Amino acid sequence: MKNSMETTQLLGDVVHTMHTINDITAASSILNWDQETYMPEGAAETRAEQISTLETLAHQFLTGDSSKKLADRITSLNGYATSEPLFRLFIEDFERASKLPEELVRRTSRAQALAQDIWKHARAEKNYAKFQPILAELIDLKIEAAERYGYAENRYDALLNLFEPGMTVAQLNPVFENLRTATAEILSAIEPNLSRVSDAPMLQHYPKQKQMEFSRYISEKMGFNFNNGRLDLSTHPFCTSFSQYDVRLTTRINENDLHSCLYGVIHETGHGLYEQGFATKYARTFAADGASIGMHESQSLLWETIITRTEEFWSFALPKFKEIFGESVARYSTRDFYKAVNTIQPSLIRTEADEVTYNMHIILRYELEREMINQTIDLKDIPEIWNEKMRQNLGQVPKHDGEGCLQDIHWSFGGFGYFPGYTLGKLYAAMEWNILQQQMPDVRSKIANGDLLPIREWLRENIHQYGRSQKPAEIIKRITGKSLTETDFVEYAKAKANDVYEIGTLPIL
């Protein structure tokens, strides 16, 4: 009895500390959102200082004396790790943050700020050499961090774990190899039938206002709660949240290409539904977050690449689409749109890639990162290796570093270990889609009726509510009974390629 009262008291103290830290990081996120949406240009420098102050404060709180005392009280409990996820999360976050000396955190954040600026210029000038020295510095800092975090087998695992808890190089390597093989198979199978598919329906002139109207309509249909969220414009689409009661989506609009806005909004809505779906008991705690980058991406990609690229989705959406955009696009059928949004076309730029070739972009980056962090590659060779891998995997060769190894912002902000999450998201999403279809056999007819809420409810029930209280591997096992596998995705991708490119030659496993 005394023990249980003590535990309750301790939980209260932990939650109180989490509230403070969470409120500070939420404030920092609000400052970031404002910076990307409404902040006047001249405020950039001071805003960076303000955000840095908040992040330093949050780190100090998490690693300070009172957190140390809390951590000691928690670890003195028997079986704390299983009894209460908030205890486990507090210990994990406290220990991880405490492993890095403040001086390293500060040097890293300074180098990252600098690197982003240098990267911007280097990319504009298509000049990798300009970026290489700061990249070297970042890698040294990440290696130091990885060594301090610790790892069992591969130094890269320590960084991977920041974004995908529990994931290892040993697990990823065979999965990515199989994906590479399957992608090559699909690309060669569709080759003779490329002319059967056209993305022209998506490339008409679509006025900005109407794109927003249609995208917002779909977002609402998916169940995004605009009483607890917003949709704004920004240079790069993103989703951020300041609590499950305030989730912000952004998008951008290209008047001659509907993809960018519509599928951008759908993607961010997928993230947003996850953020709005955490159990309310987790509000303002460390559990009010996605389980991992991969799990978060699975929520956006399930909607963006699977559900809203079904023929059923377009049969539901087309009447509204025609109502909004008018007769000029009325000549296109449901099947035209279905094919248009499922074009497979190797290209140089990751963010513009289709769902099949996208993984090749990730595998390339993963391999390079892994070698950089293990110091088994000479940094000056990066552009050459990049271009050679692009040629081998996708038959494409960048004309310059701007559309080659400088295209992504991730390395400049120190996000080594982040990229694999995108492909993990696709693999999880395919696994979720299979089990969802088993448990909701009429899901395709629901989609055809625009009845998308049951899908959101299924996701909330099975994934969203748990937030970060379960690990990604735990979640995927609980839902599907299986561990991470590429099989579901490969099957799904082959079946769709068969259908869209009308080939019927790809063996389904």
Next chain:
Amino acid sequence: MKNSMETTQLLGDVVHTMHTINDITAASSILNWDQETYMPEGAAETRAEQISTLETLAHQFLTGDSSKKLADRITSLNGYATSEPLFRLFIEDFERASKLPEELVRRTSRAQALAQDIWKHARAEKNYAKFQPILAELIDLKIEAAERYGYAENRYDALLNLFEPGMTVAQLNPVFENLRTATAEILSAIEPNLSRVSDAPMLQHYPKQKQMEFSRYISEKMGFNFNNGRLDLSTHPFCTSFSQYDVRLTTRINENDLHSCLYGVIHETGHGLYEQGFATKYARTFAADGASIGMHESQSLLWETIITRTEEFWSFALPKFKEIFGESVARYSTRDFYKAVNTIQPSLIRTEADEVTYNMHIILRYELEREMINQTIDLKDIPEIWNEKMRQNLGQVPKHDGEGCLQDIHWSFGGFGYFPGYTLGKLYAAMEWNILQQQMPDVRSKIANGDLLPIREWLRENIHQYGRSQKPAEIIKRITGKSLTETDFVEYAKAKANDVYEIGTLPIL
């Protein structure tokens, strides 16, 4: 030499601490701004928690051990108070914050949050009795705070000083009495000529978009830097800033009354110019703020009630006005607009009052507050006293408490001592206007040419750059050579009434 190095080192430490505290309060202001402009409704409760966490943090930093050590180091310097304004401000703010125990701060902030909610309902129901109990609680808390702050003569001075450093009841009483007399004089003098003035030109149909366009044009002409600021919509107009590089204005629009948007934007721009004008060396310190509420209001009111209500202003603005709003308003002349925006008309609602009768609203509130804080009034009599004073001062009697003693939010947020600042702002503004005319004899012709930047520069040079590094009394003395007086305002108001109402019977002092 050693001493000077120590001082430099100490200043560095003080500035560093100010940066941290300032960044936290700036973040809190950003959260507030977002709440009033773009925040989704459902986020209100969590947002309140987040803001409260940041405010508690700022208070803890300001009163914590490391601030105590800094304060000791400063006070051990000889003549610290005059040598460096940042030392003086740090000591003042540290000591004031330290006088209130955290428990009182927390009780007060909780009561104020509650009171705002109760006030909203009480006002909607026109029911003062519903508000009275929480008002009583707030007054008890404010009395406790005033006793802890300390005062020489009148307990109300302790609260007045929070908003107007150095101001006292002893100074205010005679000034306000003279204002009351002068107001009565003006009202009775214009009485026979009321029909000579009409505000019809302002009450046409003015489309929203065009009102924003015109208002923004004037704001830019005044010199507001939109590279370091924004203009948005909100329920109540306000100006807030997160640094001199990021100043946000808001306004609201009534399509059938141009006052609200145009003069709202001008008013907030006046505040915004002050905020953008602090010396850059004060960025992120305690000096990057207005000297007082009165001084801040003088910056908005100088523009709103004096400069942009001159006939010269309208002779400059009218061509642009007609260009934007078109021929439907072309029948009105410069003089028509000049008269329309200078109508004097006693009314029940403070925020809608003209510049002359406005002060009567303030004096009424000041007298009530002073008595409440000195406990020389029975709270249940407030509505009756309010109504009687309105009748005596302005010949108006509220039909219910909603348009009487419940009309303002200020008491519910605990702003006892705030109201006098509005009238002080008018008095300072008239003093500034007189000295500006002396030092810039062609100011009226500059205004007629739309050449407003020299006025902003004069204000920046004489007032803005100092921020909070000088006291209001010091600033007004430095500029005008005089102490606070109502004479300049009374002269100015009588001269304008003479001109607008074509009477020529009011004696100019």
